[in-house]
Amino acid sequence: MLAQAYPVTVICAVLGVPRSSYYYRPLVAPDKTRLRAAIKQTAAQWPKYGDSRITAQLRRAKWCVNRKRVQRLMRDMTISAQIKRRKRRTTNSEHAFPRYPNLVLDLPVERPEQVWVCDITYIHLHNGFVYLAVIMDVFTRGIRGWHLGHDLDHTLTLTALQQALAKYPAPQIHHSDQGVQYAATAYTAVLQAAQVQISMAEQGEAWQNGYAERLIRTIKEEEVDLSEYLDYHDAYRQLGRFLDDVYTHKRIHSSLGYLTPAEFEAQWRTEQQLPCEGKLKNA
Secondary structure: OHHHHOOHHHHHHHHOOOOHHHHOOOOOOOOHHHHHHHHHHHHHHOOOOOHHHHHHHHHHOOOOOOHHHHHHHHHHOOOOOOOOOOOOOOOOOOOOOOOOOOOOOOOOOOOOOOEEEEEEEEEEEOOEEEEEEEEEEOOOOOEEEEEEEOOOOHHHHHHHHHHHHHHOOOOOEEEEOOOHHHHOHHHHHHHHHOOOEEEEOOOOOHHHHHHHHHHHHHHHHHOHHHOOOOOHHHHHHHHHHHHHHHHHHHOOEHHHOOEOHHHHHHHHHHHHOOOOOOOOOOO
16 A cells, blocks of 8 residues: 555655545435434424524534435424413513613624623413523623522512622623513612613513513423423423523524534634633632
8 A cells, every 4th residue: 555655745745636635535415314313303302493503403413414405304304393382471561660771772792791681481380380580691692690489579580680790790781671570679779789781671662672582482492391390499400401501502593603602602702812701709
């Protein structure tokens, strides 16, 4: 064999080809049976993924596949699901607390901790309900804080906020709906003490809190609607796994270039030559 008698560099130079050609192994398109099985497995793991994210997830797993083929196979396999949910009101905007103007309309978000958004949703247990408050960083889509509570009062949102501020730098802007939980004096006082600008969507204009609305929809569709919670502790454990592990480190986002929030933030901080993690107090 020539490779045994002469260095690869010499052989490639004589033949006039780049050395990388020696190591190149062409990608082979997977056969339909294996690909269908992989699509089925991926769709089972991520039931609300469309064909573009299924394709991206397969590519992350080293499959050589394009979106049109995945789309065609998903259509043949009738993979698509829309889950209807029971609704329960969580926003009470009828209160006497001050309202704040919307500061984020048309605002370009260009860095972490520029805008945090938040919202509340209910979680159905076998016997009753609990409530989830979440805070998300708009730029990275990273979860900054969350809390699961038995009662729908300001302590629910305040606990999530205190958790977020204990781990990350205070945001420039905190954006929410006009619900009493976010307008309450005890809540806004914490934001003001941290020199955070308070922003609220106009009453009845849910689209003005769209980032938080989409986060809640994702949590509902990809975790809550696919799970059964025996009690508070079971719900806390399963939701914590989804928010802290699956959503943050495994779930890819099309808006982040099909990266996870953790990957996107790490990449951005590397490009900015900044520390990879948010501020950890007492660190």
